[in-house]
Amino acid sequence: MARRAVTEAGTPLAFGVDIGGTKVLGAAVAAGGEVVAEARTSTPQVAIDPDEPVRGLAGAAVADAVADVVRALERELDAVAPGPSPVGVGVPGLVDRRGGVLRFSPNLPGAVGADMARLLAERLPGRLVRVDNDANCAALAELRQGAAAGVADALVVTLGTGIGGGVVQGGRVVGGAFGFAGEVGHMVVDPAGPPCPCGRRGCWERYASGGGLGRLAREAAYGGRLHEAVALAGGDPELVRGEHVTRAAMAGDPGALGVLDELGWWVALGLANLAAVLDPEVIVVGGGLAAVGELLLGPTRRAFADLVEGGRARPAIGIVPAAFGERAGAVGAALLGREAP
Amino acid sequence: MARRAVTEAGTPLAFGVDIGGTKVLGAAVAAGGEVVAEARTSTPQVAIDPDEPVRGLAGAAVADAVADVVRALERELDAVAPGPSPVGVGVPGLVDRRGGVLRFSPNLPGAVGADMARLLAERLPGRLVRVDNDANCAALAELRQGAAAGVADALVVTLGTGIGGGVVQGGRVVGGAFGFAGEVGHMVVDPAGPPCPCGRRGCWERYASGGGLGRLAREAAYGGRLHEAVALAGGDPELVRGEHVTRAAMAGDPGALGVLDELGWWVALGLANLAAVLDPEVIVVGGGLAAVGELLLGPTRRAFADLVEGGRARPAIGIVPAAFGERAGAVGAALLGREAP
Numbered sequence: 001m002a003r004r005a006v007t008e009a010g011t012p013l014a015f016g017v018d019i020g021g022t023k024v025l026g027a028a029v030a031a032g033g034e035v036v037a038e039a040r041t042s043t044p045q046v047a048i049d050p051d052e053p054v055r056g057l058a059g060a061a062v063a064d065a066v067a068d069v070v071r072a073l074e075r076e077l078d079a080v081a082p083g084p085s086p087v088g089v090g091v092p093g094l095v096d097r098r099g100g101v102l103r104f105s106p107n108l109p110g111a112v113g114a115d116m117a118r119l120l121a122e123r124l125p126g127r128l129v130r131v132d133n134d135a136n137c138a139a140l141a142e143l144r145q146g147a148a149a150g151v152a153d154a155l156v157v158t159l160g161t162g163i164g165g166g167v168v169q170g171g172r173v174v175g176g177a178f179g180f181a182g183e184v185g186h187m188v189v190d191p192a193g194p195p196c197p198c199g200r201r202g203c204w205e206r207y208a209s210g211g212g213l214g215r216l217a218r219e220a221a222y223g224g225r226l227h228e229a230v231a232l233a234g235g236d237p238e239l240v241r242g243e244h245v246t247r248a249a250m251a252g253d254p255g256a257l258g259v260l261d262e263l264g265w266w267v268a269l270g271l272a273n274l275a276a277v278l279d280p281e282v283i284v285v286g287g288g289l290a291a292v293g294e295l296l297l298g299p300t301r302r303a304f305a306d307l308v309e310g311g312r313a314r315p316a317i318g319i320v321p322a323a324f325g326e327r328a329g330a331v332g333a334a335l336l337g338r339e340a341p
Numbered sequence: 342m343a344r345r346a347v348t349e350a351g352t353p354l355a356f357g358v359d360i361g362g363t364k365v366l367g368a369a370v371a372a373g374g375e376v377v378a379e380a381r382t383s384t385p386q387v388a389i390d391p392d393e394p395v396r397g398l399a400g401a402a403v404a405d406a407v408a409d410v411v412r413a414l415e416r417e418l419d420a421v422a423p424g425p426s427p428v429g430v431g432v433p434g435l436v437d438r439r440g441g442v443l444r445f446s447p448n449l450p451g452a453v454g455a456d457m458a459r460l461l462a463e464r465l466p467g468r469l470v471r472v473d474n475d476a477n478c479a480a481l482a483e484l485r486q487g488a489a490a491g492v493a494d495a496l497v498v499t500l501g502t503g504i505g506g507g508v509v510q511g512g513r514v515v516g517g518a519f520g521f522a523g524e525v526g527h528m529v530v531d532p533a534g535p536p537c538p539c540g541r542r543g544c545w546e547r548y549a550s551g552g553g554l555g556r557l558a559r560e561a562a563y564g565g566r567l568h569e570a571v572a573l574a575g576g577d578p579e580l581v582r583g584e585h586v587t588r589a590a591m592a593g594d595p596g597a598l599g600v601l602d603e604l605g606w607w608v609a610l611g612l613a614n615l616a617a618v619l620d621p622e623v624i625v626v627g628g629g630l631a632a633v634g635e636l637l638l639g640p641t642r643r644a645f646a647d648l649v650e651g652g653r654a655r656p657a658i659g660i661v662p663a664a665f666g667e668r669a670g671a672v673g674a675a676l677l678g679r680e681a682p
Contacts, residue, residue, distance in 0.1 A: 177622035180620040189529060191610060192531075310445035
């Protein structure tokens with residue numbers, strides 16, 4: 001069915017590939033934004049000696065995986081694709097848009113220093129390849145065809161293992177001077193807080209991410225406030241994970257709902273900081289944690305109304321769920337490829 | 342001399358007025374950015390009953406003061422100004438650009454709720470009046486003719502009694518959805534920190550402003566680390582102010598230099614947060630504290646290099662002093678008036 005839609009429309013496809021910490025997800029996207037094919041593989045794990053890291057060692061392996069995913073998509077679409085389609089690639093970290101070099105990446109440390117644009121171009125000859133930060137790609141998807149469609153000034157935040165962000169100003173995803181804008185997870189919200197893989201302490205993503213939920217959950221479990229979730233985890237507080245909390249909360253457990261309230265407060269704290277700086281009309285919340293839905297967004301909205309500067313004296317800022325879920329990065333990467341100048 | 346310059350060039354003047362917490366400062370600005378006349382008056386202090394605030398009560402008095410300043414400038418320039426000049430006004434707080442209403446202002450609470458654009462237009466008939474946030478005005482001055490001239494993506498931060506900010510993206514001062522962008526002083530950097538007049542705790546401006554310096558200074562004084570500054574304050578640690586610390590530091594006192602190092606760390610913490618979100622090429626530091634110069638900017642740059650995400654792996658971000666000093670807001674307001682559509 002999807003194939004027919006493409007053939008009938010005759011519109012060129014674009015490929016988008018989202019490099020995650022654990023998987024590489026590819027999507028072939030038609031002009032209307034429909035995903036007509038999907039492919040995925042594992043993110044290559046290259047062991048790094050922290051005392052003597054070989055800069056960019058994993059970059060080639062990661063680029064191989066991206067190329068594999070693109071070729072898998074091309075094979076699947078052979079009958080309908082008229083020729084090489086543009087390829088957009090979302091990379092988790094600071095991608096220098098002046099050269100495509102990955103400058104910094106807590107979640108892909110082995111590829112730091114690699115020129116991803118060059119490595120990908122070598123593996124995908126004849127195709128137009130564009131590289132950007134993964135969360136900027138997700139923001140582009142939400143801006144063009146998702147929850148921020150038609151909004152001039154928006155903020156897209158992805159709450160997953162870490163926190164990514166995309167800043168929309170004047171209807172554009174803004175990159176900043178080097179393409180590094182939107183690294184919202186690494187705002188420090190407590191200089192005495194827990195250490196972060198980025199090297200500092202108390203980054204927002206230590207609190208308002210999946211990892212932050214796990215930490216809040218274990219604290220509550222050891223505090224005796226999380227019986228249902230502990231039972232779901234087999235009885236050991238140390239084994240309580242975010243998924244146990246969200247399952248218990250969906251079943252109405254007060255302890256689990258309390259943990260999600262607390263998580264919502266931390267989400268709101270960072271969003272209020274960002275609202276003070278950026279003044280968005282709408283904040284779009286995506287990523288794995290957003291799948292929890294209103295059980296998280298409700299407490300987030302309530303805490304945000306108290307925390308945002310100006311409070312109820314200022315026009316309200318909408319906090320809405322993302323439209324694209326885990327595919328946002330891949331879809332946005334495809335749009336990036338298509339929109340390449 | 343200044344008058345002749347205007348007459349010779351024949352360029353229209355613009356008036357800019359910066360409303361501060363203590364003074365209202367006006368400047369007549371020629372096309373090249375030269376200040377050709379200045380006028381000032383005190384900011385009207387209207388007592389507010391915190392239990393029953395009359396919204397906007399002080400707005401009319403503040404607008405009167407602005408109009409007085411503008412008329413004083415016009416009188417002084419009578420011989421050279423060909424007719425009513427555009428007037429830009431910088432207001433400390435959240436000014437809704439859709440209507441000119443002051444929505445929130447910790448430093449001008451009595452004027453909250455006032456429609457500043459309307460009040461000013463009534464008092465300055467026949468003149469084109471534009472209103473914006475004071476720090477956005479300062480950013481415009483630095484962007485057009487100051488330390489951020491020619492820079493596409495910059496951040497202007499004013500460290501004074503509080504902290505203001507202006508975000509430059511793509512060569513424009515961005516206002517956000519409602520004109521409230523750039524309220525960088527109210528990023529929370531420690532939710533358990535000292536209370537802020539904005540209603541929250543641990544805002545960046547509790548640490549990295551003139552008030553923050555005073556707090557650090559008193560802590561150091563009571564800790565016995567600030568003999569010189571305590572002596573300058575007459576021997577009482579409670580009376581130590583920022584100016585005593587900066588004077589002692591300029592004289593080389595190690596204790597005072599240590600306090601400025603600490604202040605620089607807090608300045609750098611917030612700048613690193615903002616760099617993660619905005620990725621500016623240059624950060625311009627203005628406001629009263631910037632007058633301390635390299636004794637503060639040096640420690641700030643060193644701490645920033647450690648605190649910014651990506652550290653030395655990313656291209657360096659310049660941290661430079663503002664060009665316009667305390668006049669930035671008034672000059673920028675004049676530019677705002679001139680650039681009105």
